[in-house]
Every structure is written in structure tokens, then in C-alpha cells.
Amino acid sequence: MSDHQPTIFDKILSGEIPSWKVYEDDHVFAFLDIGPLSDGHTLVISKERKAQLHQLSDESAAAIGRVLPRLCRAVLRATGATAYNVLQNNGAEAHQAVHHVHFHIIPKFGSEGLGVGWPAKRLADSTARELQEKIKKALEG
Secondary structure, eight states: OOOOOOOHHHHHHHTSSOOOEEEEOSSEEEEEOSSOSSTTOEEEEESSOOSSGGGSOHHHHHHHHHHHHHHHHHHHHHHOOSEEEEEOOOSGGGTOOSOSOEEEEEEEBTTBSOOOOOOOOOOOHHHHHHHHHHHHHHHHO
16 A cells, blocks of 8 residues: 555646656656746656655666656757756655655756755764764665
């Protein structure tokens, strides 16, 4: 049984809601965002119905990884953009509005496109050492 709560993307995948599809294969569906930040703003979604990236199967994640660069190249060629952002949010606190795994390809044209703040801080050696060990241990389990 799935814990996935239906979203607008499920309706797009089923054809219940039309979309401006640009790509589809067995695992991935890509279409133009109807609320774009810039011309060519494209959404790349998994056909596997999971809310967050870490919940995807390796097969679905690999499928997105294989096609994402090709879609980026196509968006760049189609729009003439020379810069872009790829954005992927997980969870409401991380600004995820549709709880279905998706990536945004957002062409950048001057001030048009994604604006990003980056409040960086310094990584202390003690914190780094502790996090490094915790992450390595988590990868083993």
C-alpha cells in the first residue's frame, strides 16, 4: 500500500488534466510549468508516485538522472538561454508545494528566472568530522 497522497501531478500523469508535454518514457514525464519563472521553465516528474527524492526507487532515480541533462540541453537550445537552475525541493519547510518528486529546469535571462539567497556559514572542523562519520555510517546501514 502506498503512502502517497494524490496530487495535481497524478492527474497530469493520468491525462485527467492536460499538460504541455515535452518528454515521456517509462519512468519520467516532463512538461512546461504553467506558472513559469521564465520562458522554457520545465517540470520533470517521476512516474513513481513518491513525495520526496529519498523515497524513490533506485530505478526511478536513475531514470531521472539519465534524462535530466538531455532535457536541460533541449531547454537551452529551445530558449537560447546560456544559464539555468535545476531546483528540487523536499518537504514543505523546503518550499515543496506539490508533494510528488519533481525537478524544475529554470532558464535564466538576466533577472528573469530563479532568484536565490545563499546565507552561507563556516563549517567548523569538529562539526564536519562528526557529520562525516554520521553520514558514512548511515550509508552502511
